[in-house]
Amino acid sequence: MNSGLNMDFFSLLVYLLFYCIHVGAQLKLFPEKLTILRGEEARLTCSTSNTRWTVMVWLLNGKAVLTISNETGVLPSINPNVTAEKNLVSPGDSWVFVLKHTERYNQGKVTCDLQGIGSKTASLFVQEKGSVKVSGDKLAFMGHLALFECHAEEWYPQPTLQWWMNDKKVSQAEYNISSEESGRGLFTVNSNLSVSAVKSSYVDCLASVSALPTPLRSSIRLTVVAEVVEEGDDCRVPLAVTASLSAFLLLLLLCICTVLWLRQRRQAKPSQQEGIRFDQSGNKRGFVAEVTGGKDNLGYLSEGPTGADYNELSMETHSNMDFISLHKVPDVVSSSPLSMHTDSQAQVCLSEESSKNVRRITTV
Secondary structure (H helix, E strand, O other): OHHHHHHHHHHHHHHHHHHHHHHHHHEEEEOOEEEEEOOOOEEEEEEEOOOOOOEEEEEEOOEEEEEEEOOOEEOOOOOOOEEEEEOOOOOOEEEEEEEOOOOHHHOEEEEEEEOOOEEEEEEEEEEEOOEEEEEEOOEEEOOOEEEEEEEEEEEEOOOEEEEEEOOEEOOHHHEEEEEEEOOOOOEEEEEEEEEEOOOOEEEEEEEEOOOOOOOEEEEEEEEEEOEEEEOOOOEEEEHHHHHHHHHHHHHHHHHHHHHHHHHHHHHHHHHHHHHHHHHHHHHHHHHHHHHHOOOOOOOOOOOOOOOHHHHHHHHHHHHOHHHHHHOOOOOOOOOOHHHHHHHHHHHHHHHHHOOOOOOOOOOO
16 A cells, blocks of 8 residues: 555656646746846746747746737737747747846846746846045055045945055955945945055945946046155155246246236237338328429428328329429529529419428428
8 A cells, every 4th residue: 555655756756847847948038137226127038849839928026027829929918118030040839028227126026937848937137326525635655654535425236445556456355345325225335544644546346236337437546756855854855846836936937928928919019000001101101202292301301181181182182193294493503693583483473382281391
């Protein structure tokens, strides 16, 4: 009796094992574990070698979200965030379940259920990327300690923090890490690093989670300056202060040179205007002398108009050139009273006739 029961129990175990192996060979779901960042697209593939299946149901955390018919394909779903695509690359019947925009509450179990054949389940993990920022000393004296702080907030799960200096990883023994969890299940991590200032360096703080392809990085530049010790006085003059003072003096010298140059330009403009007026006056005297045939009186100063007025006067004089040439008075060749009297009359006559155009014409 007992031997018969043992045989029946053994046969049942063999049947169950064979059934599991057979179903496993007929149905595959991959990847078995999927880790993505919040907001990204999740894709899982369910394939079977049994072409006689009728309905494929996808469940998210035990709740049916999508149904696929072997005859008609994807059936309408009330959830717009899920869909499925036919996979033509894999052998047999294969469908890709697509979760378009993942949220933290989507994390859990994703099941592919072939009605009447079997089911497979995969695990979905949704992580969240926060921010990272490093702060601290940007200037330090050689040999002194430089302090830095890294602040990473709103991560899930707790991120991994690392310090790097000049692209070399800093030993974890040289910095500390503290973390706290917020009410929304997000983590904030702080880390402090103190190093001896030996040379100017780039200091980086890296934060990451497993779903992040590359760590999130924040950098700061540390400038190390030497100290100059003067003998006799124990007075230390930092090179940075000396450089700043030199730059200030150079800027001051540049401003002084600019002011002097502008002042010189302003003084040069009146001189150029006086030269132009002098040339116009000389041209006018030469023109009158040419018209009257006399000699240029170097002692003559113009009392007439300049600029536009002078140009108008010159045009009027040119228009009456023929009239003036008819009354040209010859040069004085005798100093007798009679000659002087004749010259005076000619001068008066000429002045009266041409008074409408020229104020005074003197011929010597």
